[in-house]
Amino acid sequence: MxxxxxxxxxxxxxxxxxxxxxxxxxxxxxxxxxxxxxxxxxxxxxxxxxxxxxxxxxxxxxxxxxxxxxxxxxxxxxxxxxxxxVASGHGSGVRGTVRLTTSEIIGVEVLPPILAGLRNDYPELTIELVLSNEPDDLLRREADIAVRMFRPVQEALVAKRIGGIEVGLHAHERYLAQHGVPKSMSELPRHTIIGFDRETAYIRSLQDRFEAFNRTNFAFRADSDVAQLGAIRAGFGIGACQAPLAARDARLVRVLRREFSLTLDTWLAMHEDLRGSARCAVTFAALAAGLKAYIGGDSRLSAQRSAAR
Missing domain, CATH: 1.10.10.10 (Winged helix-like DNA-binding domain superfamily/Winged helix DNA-binding domain)
Known part of the structure; x- marks a missing residue:
């Protein structure tokens, strides 16, 4: 050497x-x-x-x-x-780059209007968005702020619980008009079902609760939540979708509400060393407010989304 x-x-x-x-x-x-x-x-x-x-x-x-x-x-x-x-954030006012990590569905469907409003308030702020269902390691600074569907346990992180996002089974009204509405989970296998491809530990933990919602019954399999949502919107069949997201489109109808309901515990997290960072503080606050509005079905968020198109 x-x-x-x-x-x-x-x-x-x-x-x-x-x-x-x-x-x-x-x-x-x-x-x-x-x-x-x-x-x-x-x-x-x-x-x-x-x-x-x-x-x-x-x-x-x-x-x-x-x-x-x-x-x-x-x-x-x-x-x-x-x-x-960190260096980019020094100077007068709120400026610099903030790197976020979140799941595909939140990053594509929920965060854009929140981030657009943040950019309007702080035009010198730059956002880097990492779309991944695998959590980036905040301790190694792979990202500054993470939106996570589980409670962070590392002591070096600042974490805030935002609330629970309900997930239910949904289908486009066009599909239901052609194939009917399932009356019970036992009827679900006779329908066209949209679901995952590869099992995760979380999915395996749900199998006992929802035996009919399993890979062998799926006619469309994808590990991408965005791809599954696209199939639901296209009228392909019945699939799991976040209820606040489906509520934005009157053509998406929830089925088997009482028999199929999940809650995704939603958290924001960042490294405690970033507490004093103005760029991270305003971004963290904007994400918290925007995600709470989304979970609560705030109509203003939907209006912002439509205006941003």
């Missing part, structure tokens, strides 16, 4: 070669030339005295050493990005 400290640029190139499997793919993603990325990899290998990739006709394959280094390089990238976000 050489005494020279590896450059962050070398690690950044290393991560992109891991992700793309080639120098050319990494170069395109980084806006660099292929020889430059190649030099970065060679320099990093020399500095660490390890071989990171095996070269072959179909690309670059990571070695065991590269796979062991991956989480540390990812953490370094997250820290560097957080450093830039």
């Amino acid at each position: 050489t005494e020279r400290e590896p450059s962050w640029e070398w690690y950044r190139s290393f991560l992109h070669v891991l992700e793309t499997g080639s120098l050319s793919g990494a170069a395109r993603a980084l806006g660099l030339t292929q020889p430059t990325v190649g030099r970065h990899i060679e320099s990093l290998e020399a500095a660490l005295a390890v071989t990171l990739f095996t070269r072959s006709f179909d690309g670059f394959s990571p070695t065991d050493a590269a796979n062991e280094l991956r989480p540390y390089a990812v953490a370094l990238a997250s820290t560097t990005a957080a450093l830039r976000r």
